[in-house]
Amino acid sequence: MSNPTSIFPSWESESKQTADPNKGRRKILMAAFVSAIFPGLGQCLVGRRRTGMALLILAFALFSLCWPLRFLTHMEGLLIFGTGMLTLCIFATINAAYGGRARTIRPSQWWLAVLLPFAFGMAVAHVNWGSRAAGFQTFIVPSRSMEKTVRDGSHIMVDTWYYRTNTPARGDLAIFLDPRGLYLLKRIIARGGETIRSSNGVIFIDDVPISEPYVIHLGGAPVDMNNFGPMRISAGRFFAMGDNRDISIDSRSPEVGLLDVSCLRGRALYMIGNFQHRTYKILQ
Secondary structure (H helix, E strand, C coil), X not given: CCCHHHHCHHHHHHHHHCCCHHHHHHHHHHHHHHHHHCCCHHHHHCCCHHHHHHHHHXXXXXXXXXXXXXXXXXXXXXXXXXXXXXXXXHHHHHHHHHCCCCCCCCCCHHHHHHHXXXXXXXXXXXXXXHHHHCCEEEEECCCCCCCCCCCCCCEEEEXXXXXXXXXXXXXXXXXXXXXXXXXXXXXXXXXXCCEEEEECCEEEECCEECCCCCCECCCCCCHHHHCEXXXXXCCCEEEEECCXXXXXXXXXCCCCCCEEHHHEEEEEEEECCCCCCCCCEECC
């Protein structure tokens, strides 16, 4: 006579699965939380390795957009990475909790009220740490000194690795640490070896006027803010100014002055926007 366990394998596995339904639900819920933390790992823990491996591969593909591909230098890369990670985390969490054709034990759907916010929070965390690990960081601009280019309260994406391999160039919107220990966003105007002067707000580099379509003048600035120089920039230093020239505290001010290239912390790439200013644009 043949072994009964070989005749009814599905009945035996189901009986084992339903022997302790509370324990089974706890295991499934744990798998769901684990999949929110790292998509696909929860499926692997409950034996659904094929689905788990597929989700893990998708997760690694999304993280590759940050590094080594560094697609976040483009706004489209951030949108793809953010929406992809959000979709993946939510799908992996729900799939771990309620997926599987042969499963007879599932947690109550009331758990979605906990699982979905947790998956959303983990997706945001993945986007934050993934982008920062690849050299990208968001900053909030707390002043009007860069208007009309960047509004007060705007969020900007900064490539903190940019000046590892690139030299500062005129026109760069750079984040730097000033002598007071404050992070500032200003535009690089003159570099080492150049001579800068200003006459009635017009900037001359080596006695040649430069075009600055991004500059605004609100009026009321002290005379020495729009008339200064000539000043020779020493090697390894740079002169930075805000686009809102009459209110910006920058290299014209004694508390900032000429800046060493070692204080550069990154180059602004694009403005992300916020609920108040729904603006998305590349910064130039």
